[in-house]
Amino acid sequence: MNxxxxxxxTLGIGxxxxxxxxxxxxxxxxxxxxxxxxxxxxxxxxxxIISALLIRGLLKxxxxxxxxxxxxxxLAFDVCISILYFTNI
Numbered sequence: 114m115n116x117x118x119x120x121x122x123t124l125g126i127g128x129x130x131x132x133x134x135x136x137x138x139x140x141x142x143x144x145x146x147x148x149x150x151x152x153x154x155x156x157x158x159x160x161x162i163i164s165a166l167l168i169r170g171l172l173k174x175x176x177x178x179x180x181x182x183x184x185x186x187x188l189a190f191d192v193c194i195s196i197l198y199f200t201n202i
Contacts (some may be wrong), residue, residue: 114143120168130154160184 134154137143164181166172
């Protein structure tokens with residue numbers, strides 16, 4: 114997969130996650146306020162968007178790159194632990 118396609122896919126997923134979080138919060142009957150799950154979803158969408166811009170080379174920041182790497186490492190670890198927890202392993 115080349116860099117352009119990877120950045121387009123990452124940007125698309127980030128925009129979908131970011132937008133879907135706002136739409137879910139605005140729906141009638143949704144939980145009021147911003148809980149932990151909505152905050153994590155917004156952060157994930159934001160970091161996917163930032164990562165797409167880093168991949169394209171539009172942003173050149175070592176700090177943003179480091180934060181994105183740390184966040185995605187944490188996210189992958191959290192997903193793995195959650196899967197293990199829900200499968201009772």
